[in-house]
Amino acid sequence: MIRISFDRDSAIAVGLMSGTSLDGVDAAVVRIEGGGLSAKAKLLHAYSRPYGDELRERLKDLCVPERSRVDEICGMNALLAEIFAEAAREAVRQAGLSMQDVDFVSSHGQTVWHIPGERDRTGGSDLQSRDPAAVRSTLQIGDLSVLSKRLGVPVVGDFRPGDMAVGGQGAPLAPYGDLILFRDEARGRLLQNIGGIGNCTALPASANPEDVFAFDTGPGNMVIDQAVWLLSGGRMTYDAGGAWGASGTPCESLVDEMLKHPFFRQAPPKSTGREVFGKAYTADFVERARRDFALSDADIVATATAFTARSIAQSYTDFVFPRCRIDEIVVSGGGARNAALMEMLAELLPEQAVCSSNEFGVDDDAKEAVIFALLGNDFLRGVPNHLPSATGASRPTVLGKLALP
Numbered sequence: 053m054i055r056i057s058f059d060r061d062s063a064i065a066v067g068l069m070s071g072t073s074l075d076g077v078d079a080a081v082v083r084i085e086g087g088g089l090s091a092k093a094k095l096l097h098a099y100s101r102p103y104g105d106e107l108r109e110r111l112k113d114l115c116v117p118e119r120s121r122v123d124e125i126c127g128m129n130a131l132l133a134e135i136f137a138e139a140a141r142e143a144v145r146q147a148g149l150s151m152q153d154v155d156f157v158s159s160h161g162q163t164v165w166h167i168p169g170e171r172d173r174t175g176g177s178d179l180q181s182r183d184p185a186a187v188r189s190t191l192q193i194g195d196l197s198v199l200s201k202r203l204g205v206p207v208v209g210d211f212r213p214g215d216m217a218v219g220g221q222g223a224p225l226a227p228y229g230d231l232i233l234f235r236d237e238a239r240g241r242l243l244q245n246i247g248g249i250g251n252c253t254a255l256p257a258s259a260n261p262e263d264v265f266a267f268d269t270g271p272g273n274m275v276i277d278q279a280v281w282l283l284s285g286g287r288m289t290y291d292a293g294g295a296w297g298a299s300g301t302p303c304e305s306l307v308d309e310m311l312k313h314p315f316f317r318q319a320p321p322k323s324t325g326r327e328v329f330g331k332a333y334t335a336d337f338v339e340r341a342r343r344d345f346a347l348s349d350a351d352i353v354a355t356a357t358a359f360t361a362r363s364i365a366q367s368y369t370d371f372v373f374p375r376c377r378i379d380e381i382v383v384s385g386g387g388a389r390n391a392a393l394m395e396m397l398a399e400l401l402p403e404q405a406v407c408s409s410n411e412f413g414v415d416d417d418a419k420e421a422v423i424f425a426l427l428g429n430d431f432l433r434g435v436p437n438h439l440p441s442a443t444g445a446s447r448p449t450v451l452g453k454l455a456l457p
């Protein structure tokens with residue numbers, strides 16, 4: 053086995069995360085002490101570089117098979133890396149550091165497609181006749197070599213395929229970092245990230261790695277964002293502060309119907325994405341809301357918000373609360389800024405304190421970027437950096453790939 057030598061106890065890393073909401077790339081400059089589950093991370097600076105409307109729409113289309121083009125995926129792989137490099141450089145500058153101070157960058161990349169499990173075994177053991185669109189696989193773009201050559205530092209990335217190669221779903225990976233950052237001896241914590249997709253990590257009090265479980269709860273802001281974009285004729289990309297949603301009344305019977313989607317019944321481990329709750333899903337939802345329920349625009353946004361809140365709460369009732377005691381729900385991701393959504397969640401979950409990860413010293417916007425810095429740190433130390441209990445992998449293994457400058 054090749055083991056990369058990484059013998060320093062403390063490193064400065066930049067974690068990069070471009071998530072499913074396609075709002076931009078988050079960069080976290082982090083000082084990491086040690087490695088593995090006892091690593092300590094201190095966020096030195098968080099920076100987000102937003103994507104303009106044109107780039108966001110291009111990226112959305114790349115994630116829709118009918119509109120996606122292979123030449124554009126190829127080019128976007130290089131282009132996004134250039135954009136990530138600019139974001140990393142700016143984050144480091146704003147932290148008062150220079151690239152010479154940075155030991156490594158660790159990049160999640162941008163997911164364009166994700167097939168968490170084998171859907172179709174047609175062809176059986178004859179590999180050549182298998183349907184490739186049904187093979188367990190995942191694609192994150194933002195080329196690691198381009199990033200490394202531009203920044204002049206080693207870049208770790210492409211974490212998900214390694215988990216799939218040992219039978220996992222390639223997601224969620226954040227629970228490993230949640231365990232490092234939020235484990236508590238006395239209190240059971242549920243970490244809820246609300247990005248494009250919603251995902252939660254259950255950390256029972258004094259959890260060992262095998263006690264942690266995690267899964268995607270369904271859409272995070274994805275349906276709200278897309279509804280807002282459609283209803284505003286492309287002028288708004290999200291519901292700032294949840295104001296539009298708060299001005300309407302949710303149609304609970306439509307939410308009841310939406311919660312019948314098979315994803316919500318599926319037991320964890322499970323993951324989802326833009327393939328399921330993307331543009332087409334929301335276009336159908338908006339059309340039905342108008343045609344069958346005669347909802348106003350404000351009521352449609354309120355209904356999308358209630359759908360997100362109830363899908364999260366229902367996931368806990370079905371899959372978390374029967375398994376372990378939870379005292380606190382710690383929300384991170386851009387959804388923590390949607391007051392209407394946060395209020396609905398607090399109302400649906402009266403037994404637990406619902407708070408933001410900011411209260412634990414982890415910037416709610418930067419949490420995932422910090423976690424990817426931790427994953428890169430462990431890759432360089434040869435330490436397994438995922439939780440098979442969360443992804444369904446058959447064994448712990450070291451995830452990631454390395455590009456050198």
Ligand SMILES: Nc1ncnc2c1ncn2[C@@H]1O[C@H](COP(=O)(O)OP(=O)(O)OP(=O)(O)O)[C@@H](O)[C@H]1O
Binds near residue numbers: 250384
């Ligand atoms: N002030 C705000 N008010 C309401 N919503 C907001 C606000 N700021 C951000 N958001 C929402 O948060 C989203 C971005 O969240 P985040 O950056 O956590 O997602 P992501 O990392 O791209 O997604 P994922 O975690 O699913 O990969 C935006 O698309 C928007 O819907």
Ligand SMILES: CC(=O)N[C@H]1[C@@H]2OC[C@@H](O2)[C@@H](O)[C@@H]1O[C@H](C)C(=O)O
Binds near residue numbers: 071166190225324
């Ligand atoms: C394939 C993919 O990119 N999945 C993302 C996405 O965004 C949220 C949710 O869906 C989660 O499964 C995952 O990201 C986080 C960081 C994870 O792996 O834990």
